[in-house]
Amino acid sequence: MTRYISTRNKEDALSAHEAVIAGLAKDGGLYTPESIDVRISPEEILNDTYQECAEKIIGALLDDYTKEELHECVYGAYDEKFDTEEIVPLRRVRDGWLMELWHGPTSAFKDIALTILPRLLTAAYKKENRSDIVSILTATSGDTGKAALSGFADVPNTAITVFYPEIGVSPIQKKQMATSKGANVEVIAVKGNFDDCQRMVKEAVTSKEVLDACKGVTISSANSINIGRLVPQIVYYYWAYAKLVNAGEIKCGDKVNFAVPTGNFGDILAGYLAMRIGLPVNKLICASNTNNVLTDFINTGVYSLDRQFHTTMSPSMDILISSNLERLLFILSGNNDIKVSAMMDSLKQKGSYRVDDVMLKKIKENFCGYWTDEEECAVTIHDLFVEQNCLIDPHTAVGYSAMRRYQRETGDYTPCVVLSTASPYKFCKDVLSCITGEKKDDDFEAMDELAEVSGMKVPANLSELRSLEVRFTRSIAKEDGLKAIAERMRGLGNVQD
C-alpha cells in the first residue's frame, strides 16, 4: 500500500484516504507518495472510456480505496455535468493538439479534480466512521474557487470557505463565486493577492487561534496541495496519449511533449507523475505568464520572490509561490525532507532558495520553462482565431505560445499536446478585445459579441450567470484571515452542537 509522507517530515506518514482528509501536513509539508513504483502502460488503457481510465489510474495511486468506492466516485464525478461524453476532447491545431479540460460544470480544468475530490473525501470519511465536519479552506486565483464551491455545495458533513484576491480575478470569475449556491458555502474577498490567500489557508492549519476554535471541525483543503486533487489530474495525460495512438498520430510507446499553463505547479506535476508511472513523455513545457518565477527557476536553479507581482489576462497563473514545486523537489532529492524543509525555510525567511547542480540537472531533463508577455498572449489568441478558427482563452494561449517557442528554439517537433485549461468565455472581455480590438465595459455584452463573432456556443453555466443573485459581498484585510477562519470554525462547531 502506498504511504503518503510529508515533504517536511518523512515520519509523518498516512494512507491515501487519510492524506485526502488531511490535505496539508501539520508541519506545512505536502503529502507525497513515499515511492512511485506502480507502472501503467498506456496499452492498458487504449480502449477505455474516460471513466475506466480514471478508475485504473486513480486506483493505482489512491490504493486504499476499494474498487467499489472508486467506481462510485468516478462515475459520480464524470457524468452529464460535463457537456461532452468523452469528458476531455482533443482538438488538432496547426502546431499540435489542444486537450480541452474545460467541459465541466464551471468551465475550467479545475473541474476535473474538484468534481471527484468531494466524493473521495466523503468516501474517506465513511471508511473512518467519522461524523465531524470537514471544513474546506480554499485559496483561489479564480478558477479553483468556483470549481470547489460547485463540487462541495451541500455535500453532507462538509463546509467550504473560499478566499480570493479582490483585485485579480476576472469579473466573470468573481460573479461565478459570488452567486454560489449551497447552505454550507462561504466566499470572502481578500485585499491582497493569491499568495496572501494561500498563505492564510496554510497558516490556519497550525494557528492556535484557529485550532482552538475547531470543536468538532477538521480543516482540510481543496487546493492542489491535497493529494486527492493531484491524482485525478494524472488521468487526462494518459487519456490524451491514448487518443493520439487511436487516431494513428503516434505509435504506442512513442514519446510526446506536453505544454502546461502553470501557476501552482499542480497540473504539470500531475504530468510528471504520469511520466513516472509509465507514460512516454519527452518534455514537460512549463508555461508562465509575466509572473515568470518558474521560468527563471528552471533555467537557473534559483527560486526568487524578489520580483514584482503582475496582474495579467491569465489570472489563474498570477502566482509567485508555486506550492507543488515542493513535491517535485522532494521526489527529485530522493525524499530528502531535511533539504526540502531548509529550502522552504529559506523561501520564507529570505525570499529565495537555490537547488544544487545535481537537482537542477534532473529538473532540466524533464522540464523546460518559457514565458509569454501580455502582448504575445494577445497575438496568439488573435492568430489562432483568424488563421485556424480556434477560440482559446488567455491561459491556453500562454501554453500555446510556450509550445511554439520551444519548437522554434529546440527544433524538437515531437507531437505536442497543449493543455487547454479554461473556456474562452470565462475571460470574454479580454478575448474579444484580442480578436476584434473592441473594448466592452459589460461582460455579458462581450460574451454575446464573442459568441456572434466566433459562432462558438457559450457554456450554460456562464450564460445563466447574468440572472443569478449575488449572495456574497464580504471583503477583508489580508491580516484578518485567521480571525475570519476562527470565526467560521466556531460557527460550524455550534451548528453541530
Ligand SMILES: *Cc1c(COP(=O)(O)O)cnc(C)c1O
Ligand atoms: C489553475 C489554472 C492554471 C494553473 O494550474 P496549476 O495547477 O495551478 O499550475 C492554468 N489555467 C487555468 C485556467 C487555471 O484555472
